[in-house]
Structures are given as C-alpha cells and as structure tokens.
Amino acid sequence: MADETFDIVVVGAGMAGASLAAELAEHARVLVLEGEDRPGYHTTGRSAAFWTESYGGPGVQPLTSVSGPLLAQLGMVAPRMALTIGRVEQAQEVEAFARTYADLGVEVEVLDHAGLQAHVPGLRPEWTCGALEPSCSDIDVAGLHAHYLTKLREGGAELWCRARLTQARRSASGWQLTLADGRVIRTAIVVNAAGAWADPVATLCGARPLGIMPLRRTIAQLRVAPEVPERLPLVLDIAERFYFKPDAGRLWLSPHDETPSDPCDAAPDELDVAVAIERLEHVVDWAVERVEHRWAGLRSFAPDRLPVYGFDALVPGLFWFAGQGGFGIQTAPAAARLAAGLVLGRTSGDIDPAPYSPLRFGG
Numbered sequence: 001m002a003d004e005t006f007d008i009v010v011v012g013a014g015m016a017g018a019s020l021a022a023e024l025a026e027h028a029r030v031l032v033l034e035g036e037d038r039p040g041y042h043t044t045g046r047s048a049a050f051w052t053e054s055y056g057g058p059g060v061q062p063l064t065s066v067s068g069p070l071l072a073q074l075g076m077v078a079p080r081m082a083l084t085i086g087r088v089e090q091a092q093e094v095e096a097f098a099r100t101y102a103d104l105g106v107e108v109e110v111l112d113h114a115g116l117q118a119h120v121p122g123l124r125p126e127w128t129c130g131a132l133e134p135s136c137s138d139i140d141v142a143g144l145h146a147h148y149l150t151k152l153r154e155g156g157a158e159l160w161c162r163a164r165l166t167q168a169r170r171s172a173s174g175w176q177l178t179l180a181d182g183r184v185i186r187t188a189i190v191v192n193a194a195g196a197w198a199d200p201v202a203t204l205c206g207a208r209p210l211g212i213m214p215l216r217r218t219i220a221q222l223r224v225a226p227e228v229p230e231r232l233p234l235v236l237d238i239a240e241r242f243y244f245k246p247d248a249g250r251l252w253l254s255p256h257d258e259t260p261s262d263p264c265d266a267a268p269d270e271l272d273v274a275v276a277i278e279r280l281e282h283v284v285d286w287a288v289e290r291v292e293h294r295w296a297g298l299r300s301f302a303p304d305r306l307p308v309y310g311f312d313a314l315v316p317g318l319f320w321f322a323g324q325g326g327f328g329i330q331t332a333p334a335a336a337r338l339a340a341g342l343v344l345g346r347t348s349g350d351i352d353p354a355p356y357s358p359l360r361f362g363g
C-alpha cells in the first residue's frame with residue numbers, strides 16, 4: 001500500500017492540536033495523530049475550566065483577552081468572577097496585582113474584608129484584601145474541544161486515534177513519519193502539539209528539546225457544609241497556594257501544586273489532596289464532609305513560562321505549538337489563529353507572535 005501523504009501532520013489531539021488543526025483544515029491537507037484511544041484523554045480532559053485574564057501572567061494575558069470574545073461567540077463560557085485574596089501583610093501584593101492588570105486593560109476592583117465576605121461567606125477574618133475580576137468565566141472545555149474536532153473534520157482534516165508517532169525522518173522532499181503500528185506517512189510540515197510529550201516528540205524529529213517541563217497539578221472535588229453557593233467566584237490565593245471554585249453544588253479545590261513529572265498518565269497523590277484541604281480550612285469555616293473525586297494532570301511549561309508557537313530554529317518543517325501551561329484552554333481560540341497564520345506564512349492581526357517564538361531560546 002502506498003504511504004499516505006498530507007501537507008501538515010499535527011501530533012496530539014488535545015486542545016492545542018485540535019484547535020490548530022481546525023484553523024488549518026480549510027487551507028491544507030491535514031492529519032491529526034493521537035496516540036491514545038480518544039482525543040482529550042490527557043491534560044485537556046483534566047482542567048479546572050476557567051477563563052481569567054490574570055492567570056498565566058502579563059505575557060499570556062493578550063492571548064487570554066483576545067480569546068474571551070471568541071469563546072463567548074461560540075457560547076462556551078458562563079459568568080463566574082475571580083477573587084484573588086490576601087492577608088493583611090499581603091495588601092501591597094494584592095494592590096500591585098490589581099494595578100498590573102488594570103494597566104493592561106483588565107477590569108479589576110480592590111476589595112476589603114467586608115467586600116470579600118459578600119462573595120465568600122464563612123471567610124476567615126485574616127483574609128483582609130482581594131482583587132475582584134468580574135470578567136472571569138467558566139469554560140465548557142468538553143464543548144470547546146468537541147467544537148474544534150467537528151470543525152477540523154468539516155474542513156476536511158483527518159483524525160487518527162491509536163496513532164502514536166514513533167519515528168520521524170527528514171529528507172529534501174519532506175518528512176517520513178512512522179507510527180507505532182508501522183504505518184508510514186509523508187508530510188511537508190510536522191506540528192508538535194504533544195503537550196507533556198513536546199520535548200520527546202521534538203527529539204524524535206531531530207530537534208533540540210526546549211526544556212518544556214511537565215508539572216503535576218491536582219484537583220479534589222469536595223462536598224462541604226454548608227453547601228457551596230453556586231455564585232461563589234473562583235477564589236485564588238495571591239501567594240499561589242490554593243484555588244477553589246464551585247461546580248454543581250460541589251467544590252473543586254487545588255493546592256496549586258507544581259510537582260515536576262515525566263510525561264505520563266498523571267495520577268493524584270493523597271498528600272496533595274490533604275495539603276489542599278488543610279489550606280482550605282485556613283481560608284473558610286466550612287466543614288469538609290467528603291472527598292468525592294480527585295484527579296491530576298500535567299501542565300507543561302517552557303523555561304520562561306510563555307507558550308511556544310513557531311517553526312524550529314534549526315529543523316525545517318517542524319512547528320512548535322507547545323508549553324500551554326495552565327492556560328491552554330482559555331487561550332485556545334487566539335493561540336490557534338495566531339499559530340495557523342504562522343504555519344501558513346500569513347500575518348494575522350491582533351497579537352505579536354515574537355514573545356512566543358521558539359527562536360527566543362537560541363539556535
């Protein structure tokens with residue numbers, strides 16, 4: 001049987017690979033390879049599902065802010081609000097945080113303890129200041145991922161599951177890719193959207209790894225008393241030691257852990273769950289009745305914690321779409337459009353791609 005030939009092969013069908021393939025599908029013959037039985041099994045299926053403009057830092061904020069209206073147009077967001085809280089000795093940090101994002105055009109309001117209590121009943125008195133972001137929303141992550149999978153198919157792209165890339169050889173005529181089951185594919189461009197496996201995939205393509213590090217993040221779903229108000233904002237610690245938000249009468253709580261990990265099917269550690277609960281008990285007077293469910297996923301960061309979008313410095317035809325960290329859902333629409341423009345060699349409007357280029361790490 002002759003090898004199948006494509007213009008672009010995207011490795012990974014999480015949010016990154018699916019969204020970029022959806023943007024490329026109408027312009028080229030695109031194949032998405034997913035090593036697992038189904039797309040979204042790894043990090044994409046494990047997120048906390050929020051969109052908030054301050055999350056990821058000022059370098060990520062343009063991608064998040066541009067994505068907001070696009071997510072709203074798709075009907076994938078619902079109002080939540082975010083509240084970043086601090087103790088009395090952290091008042092200056094909270095104010096600096098609010099100023100940084102207000103200067104970037106984000107709506108932020110500084111609150112005192114009474115203001116915080118109006119949003120977080122049962123808040124302990126030592127939490128005296130906070131920054132409220134009214135624009136923060138919940139994202140329908142499964143809906144957004146399904147939207148991109150549908151769009152890529154409608155655009156004519158193919159998605160192959162149980163299709164793990166194991167070898168990549170480059171010659172003057174392009175790439176020859178070999179899958180774990182022996183199938184061989186030819187393509188001009190390989191897109192590395194392999195999440196936690198971004199560096200290993202780059203290595204098998206003959207490129208220098210960029211130091212993209214998977215860090216484990218844990219979430220526990222708790223039943224608490226009194227029942228969590230559905231209008232509770234996403235509550236984040238200014239010192240990044242916890243966040244929590246409501247989900248259908250339950251609380252999703254994270255200890256904000258960042259444990260370095262090899263790329264793998266991440267599992268929660270009971271100690272991280274216990275640490276999260278202990279921290280929660282210092283924030284509110286709610287009783288934790290039960291841990292109903294817990295999960296973990298790998299958030300993958302480049303050394304400077306900005307995402308990596310662009311062609312490799314040395315290996316022609318290898319495009320990086322990696323390092324989506326803890327913001328790969330909330331930035332997906334803008335990131336996919338920006339990266340599609342770069343893959344196709346077209347300039348596209350509103351965001352400067354330079355800060356995200358792999359060239360920033362040298363050749």
Ligand SMILES: Cc1cc2nc3c(=O)[nH]c(=O)nc-3n(C[C@H](O)[C@H](O)[C@H](O)COP(=O)(O)OP(=O)(O)OC[C@H]3O[C@@H](n4cnc5c(N)ncnc54)[C@H](O)[C@@H]3O)c2cc1C
Binds near residue numbers: 046
């Ligand atoms: C607990 C947690 C909470 C989070 N909360 C949020 C949030 O609230 N908002 C937000 O925006 N982001 C959040 N994130 C981050 C977000 O989930 C990620 O940035 C995003 O899912 C990354 O998508 P991805 O496609 O890069 O990775 P993945 O979803 O992991 O997809 C990569 C895919 O590549 C495949 N693959 C790897 N190697 C190969 C190969 N050789 N051949 C074929 N396929 C391969 C893998 O099987 C995998 O399916 C959170 C993450 C975690 C863990």
